[in-house]
């Protein structure tokens with residue numbers, strides 16, 4: 630087990646990729662706090678039934694008080710925080726639309742969750758990680774921010790900011806022994822993505838163009854998150870692992 634005795638906080642983990650990260654980190658021995666605006670009880674049950682240790686709490690990452698509470702909860706339940714996976718985002722609910730049609734409200738909400746949420750979560754976790762002598766922050770971005778894809782300008786802008794913040798935070802936090810890295814997935818079949826209209830056609834057009842010609846699943850991402858959380862990556866910071874079957878090269 631690579632993460633025995635470690636404590637991981639995963640935002641947006643009640644479903645989708647975040648839930649897979651929570652299960653994957655718990656399988657490597659981490660105690661896991663599942664934080665989301667939705668109830669994460671099912672994920673906790675799954676982890677606990679498999680012999681792991683997990684708890685869930687409601688947390689809106691765009692609210693600083695909620696983020697502080699999230700870290701306090703992890704400290705009081707599990708004794709500290711070593712790993713933060715900033716995965717929560719406004720994503721699957723966004724429709725593909727021209728930049729001409731995005732509303733200001735939708736733009737601002739996307740930025741509040743996807744950017745400010747990453748900042749607040751890290752800000753809350755840093756003092757807790759310092760108490761443990763360091764830690765690992767993993768921000769979930771997207772390959773879209775690197776490729777240039779039409780029809781989700783607000784989302785892509787927010788994830789571009791996440792990539793920039795990953796590097797800036799890594800530069801600022803290195804002397805505290807806190808590493809900050811990002812994982813940039815390609816289109817991945819999480820529960821909500823699978824429900825999207827026209828997803829099969831969009832996915833097959835992506836699959837056909839990339840070197841590894843198959844559909845990306847949530848399991849494809851767990852290895853990178855575990856690697857960045859573990860001591861196997863102890864001299865890696867400010868980096869982005871692109872997990873997309875090579876799409877970014879096309």
Ligand SMILES: NC(=O)c1ccc[n+]([C@@H]2O[C@H](COP(=O)([O-])OP(=O)(O)OC[C@H]3O[C@@H](n4cnc5c(N)ncnc54)[C@H](O)[C@@H]3O)[C@@H](O)[C@H]2O)c1
Nearest residue numbers: 641645646666689690716717718720721771816817819821
């Ligand atoms: N699935 C993909 O194709 C894909 C590709 C690239 C990147 N990503 C990124 O991976 C992450 C997870 O994606 P997913 O497919 O599971 O998406 P999703 O929309 O199903 O999951 C997002 C989770 O974040 C939670 N959330 C939303 N607002 C929140 C808030 N204010 N506070 C706390 N939690 C909040 C949601 O309740 C949900 O559980 C996101 O950051 C997304 O941008 C996904």
